[in-house]
Amino acid sequence: MKKHLSFRLSGILISSALFSSALVSSALLSTSVAAAPAEQDWQALNNTLVQQHILPRYQQLQSSSETLAAQSASLCQSFSPAQLEITREAYHQTMSAWQALQHIQFGPIQNLMRNFSMQFWPDKKNLIGKQVAVLLKEQKPETLDTEYMFQASIGVKGLPAMERLLFADQAENTLANNSYACRLNSTIATYIELNAQGTVSEWQDFATEISNAGDGESYYESHQEAAVDMMKAMVEPIEVIRDLKLLRPLGKGDKLRPKRLESWRSLRSLENLQINISTLHDIYSGGENRVKAMLENQGDTALAEELDTLFKDADRQLAEIPGPLYTTLTEGQTAAQLIQLSDTLKVLHIGLLTAMQKLDVQLGFNSRDGD
């Protein structure tokens, strides 16, 4: 078994030109498996993560989006450059809250495509640009009704659409005088607030589903099954961040592409990454009863420590990169630093997959790699 897995992992490494297997320590590849964690261990992990990690972050999203909606309304009522700055700051707070929740792809955020409604990204076909342009051109009054937003395409009702309005080159002109653009921005903000409210209120019930896992009535058949969703939220984003937020803007070696950075208009691409990594790190070891402790309880102390070090490495590497990435990407050593970070994330991802095997967690088979 050990041989087989090592072979597979080094196969992955060899396939990446960036790597030599020497980068991956034996602890990250070792596959001896102790007894899997018990249901009560998973229950403790789930409850800790729901109470300490998930619910506070959704509450933060709700309160920041409430402020954003209020400030956006004020912007239309009495425009001033100062109020524009206040509204932009409220946008930043909301986007920060969302970046700390982007990894949660289960539960109420999935209902009615709320996750895509909050932020559709990457927008490879410039759907958002085209759809927002149509709205701005036609200026139909009914599109300023919140009800319209519930039916509207995901391109026009999320944080990226707001970013286009609030951070437009001529925003001081286009948003002044209670303009259509300003009111559209305000309508979207209200929709985002409702979206966050709905998610928070449905999480009250969903948290009960999680704590009652395995009782025959719950959405989850066991605490372990609920924990699989939690573990997916920690492991899978590492790969997504690497592929979409780092490697896409880095291009294929030919050309750097700053406009492929997430949130480049609001110049917060680097901050998003910092929030993402520290959020995932929090699931891993941000308190008692987290994943790191479970690995240690399994006797996998070397792996447990090494993963923590990798998270810290990623945090540190991010801290050393100058921002904003939209302008620094093409300067100095930034691209090399991002490649180094993507290497760290690759090793971290492999190590986390090993950890999942140690904990006897199957992240998905047909759903991840079907045909």
Place this chain on the structure above:
Amino acid sequence: MTGIKRRQFCQLVAGALVLPGLAHGSTTGKHPMFASAARSQDGSYHLYLLSETGEVLLDHPLPERAHHTEAHPQRPLLACVARRPGTFIDIIDYRQQRLVKRITADSGRHFFGHGIFSEDGRYLICTENNLADGQGRVVFRDTEQDFRIIADYPSHGIGPHELQQQPGSNTLVIANGGILTHPDQGRKKLNLDTMQPSLVRMDMADGRLLEQQFMPAELHQLSIRHIDTNRAGETVIALQYQGGAEDNPPLVAVHRPDSSLKLLAAPAPVDIAMKRYCGSARFDRTGRYAAVSAPRGDLITFWDLQQDQFHSTLRSRDGCGLAATDQDAEFLISAGTGRCMSYNLAKGRKTRLPSEIKPAWDNHMAFLNG
């Protein structure tokens, strides 16, 4: 022969040879129930045959990941087809616990993961990729001539995937997924902008094209990959959408001979929850109800094709493999989590199937009926 449960196997043989009357009952507990490829917990790939009471009656190690498993209609044979772009099909005699034949694709060819036995049991029929021109092929091998190729027809499309013989007819139905791939580039999709999926009906006697229906142009990225047919000639189609996450197209369709494809929408929240991806489709025994799995949404959807409408859903985490049982409106469901269940749609009754192993069950399963 690794993994044989010899004692159980002997009981199985004894049951079959000596007490045929009991072979259908559950008194022996060793009646085969379903076969499926899977990934075991150590990461290796196997074909398993499980009994009604969950014992492993066959554990056949596979060289690589497989996809579809088909049970021979008369003999104790299983055909297990490599996942695309694989090049093997293992033919296993589960009574003798023996690999009868490992078929290897001809040079310049690979399999697409699906193969069936003809209703009379004579032929093994598979979809293949002809690498030279990227065109799909439908290849007949003779079970009575050591699986020698006796016919090789065009599938009339790119990327043929599942195929079915319409019960009680000489008609093959073939899903041309439309997606061009080449083994040199792994599983990479090479023609998403121009893909043109189609459903083909073919005369088995001579490979003649009887009918071909394409997806409407605006939905050309809805890949037709998994299908099932019933005695009435209806085909239920499980679709996979290759377009963007901003779209939410219908994911199930039905075809009736000589008419265009009819897309079936579920209520919007269900369509959204299916996440643009279906994994398998099966009619129940009666041919009225169909199950379509959506493993990315952890859902199985059910459809009433007498009325062409959505019926209901059942939650099944990572559930994909489906099979009709010998009961009306009843299906088996297998999942990547290792769980299997039977679900009776009419009674709304869900029953966990016992199993002494818990591998990640692969996309498709075969129900064994005797």
